[in-house]
Amino acid sequence: MARTQGSHSDITGPRIREAAIRLFARHGYAAVSMRQIAKDVGVQAGALYNYTPDKQSLLYRLMRDHMQELLEAYEAMDQGGDAQDTLRRFVGFHIRFHLERPDEVFIAYMELRNLTPDNFVEIEDLRRKYENALEGILHQGQQSGLFAISDTKIATLAVIAMLNGVMTWYRSGGRLSLDEVEQVYWDMVRRSVTA
Template identity: 80%
Template sequence: MARTQGSHSDITGPRIRKAALGLFARHGYAAVSMRQIAAEVGVQAGALYNYTPDKQSLLFRLMNEHMQDLLSAYGELGRHADASEALRQFVGFHIRFHLERPDEVFIAYMELRNLTPENFADIEGLRRSYENALEAILRQGQEAGLFDITDTKIATLAVIAMLNGVMTWYRAGGRLSLDEVERIYWDMVRKSVSA
């Protein structure tokens, strides 16, 4: 099959993913057609299949890339031996990483239900890896007597849910700076787990 005139795989592929990301975030995966994605990119609908087998594969790729980027960026951070400092670092990292990617975050949480069982299992495994990193910090603090936590798994999920809330309301140029928001959230997380 001939490539669409003016189409370049290193340009069109990323444009398709960017268009799909924006459309899925605004309208929801189920409401978006491949034709809409093609129109957003400015290519014929059939041309999309040169870059992705179907809409499900596109959704999975977006989610997978987001989770891989998250795990990679977190993995590049230096680790603190002190659990309290490690938790403070996690709080700041989570807020700042996710605020830069609101569409990716929305899709990563709201569109899980639209994944096939196999794709869901893959994404859930990546999410669990990230959650496990936080749970390891909480366990370390618990064992050192720094944190008083009844159930580290529930605490992990509660902390992540609290931090994810920032993405729904924070706006640059608002009443609080990002540094202030990070300090306030760190104070709330610290108090919620402190012994």
């Protein structure tokens, strides 16, 4: 299939990704058609298939890319110090990384149900790697006596759920700065796990 005159794959591909993220986050995956994505980008619907085989592949790739970026950014972070220092950095990292990507976060959590079983398994595996990083911190703190946690898996899920709440209400220029919000959340997380 010939590319539309004036179309450039290095421009059109990212524009398709941006449009899909925006539309899936605003309307939900099931309500968005490939035709709507194409219209938003300004290309013919058929041109999308030069970039993705179908809508499911597009959703999967968006979610996979988000999780891989998250894991890579976390792994690049300083991991030194005791469990409390590491947990403090995790809290700040999670809040700041996710606040920069609210639509991707929304899709990563709300559209899991729309993945095919095979795609779901792959995305869940990536999510589990991130959760395991936090659980490892909590387990280390539990073993060293810094944290009093009866079940590190439940504590992991509770901490992530608490941190994800920031994405639903925080607005730049609000009553608290991001540094202040991060400090409040760190205080809540610390108190919830400390012996």
